[in-house]
Amino acid sequence: MTKTMRFGIQTGPQHVSWGELVDIWQVADGLKFDTAWTFDHFFPIMSDPKGSQLEGWVALTALAMKTQQVRVGTLVTAKLSRGCGPKTRPPGTARTTTSRRRIAIRSRCRNPGHPS
Numbered sequence: 001m002t003k004t005m006r007f008g009i010q011t012g013p014q015h016v017s018w019g020e021l022v023d024i025w026q027v028a029d030g031l032k033f034d035t036a037w038t039f040d041h042f043f044p045i046m047s048d049p050k051g052s053q054l055e056g057w058v059a060l061t062a063l064a065m066k067t068q069q070v071r072v073g074t075l076v077t078a079k080l081s082r083g084c085g086p087k088t089r090p091p092g093t094a095r096t097t098t099s100r101r102r103i104a105i106r107s108r109c110r111n112p113g114h115p116s
Contacts, residue, residue, distance in 0.1 A: 008035030
């Protein structure tokens with residue numbers, strides 16, 4: 001059985017300018033990376049929490065529109081902070097605007113009292 005090796009990148013939309021983020025994703029797209037990922041935290045993680053942070057789903061959708069072939073997705077989405085409506089709208093918008101290149105997401109919850 002032959003397996004195909006695939007390559008992807010993951011960038012956090014934090015402590016980076018919009019132009020720098022677009023440049024990174026366009027280079028990955030030009031190099032024919034298979035996937036590009038971001039996350040949906042509301043503030044920077046593992047760094048200065050007062051730094052700049054782009055909204056995850058807005059950034060994902062806009063980055064997908066700036067690339068041609070790379071499949072896009074979020075590694076994390078803020079499940080507890082988004083109600084039912086806000087949680088379902090961004091993925092649908094991303095799918096509609098990116099010619100269905102969006103990869104399915106999975107959300108997890110660290111709060112033991114809240115179902116995943």
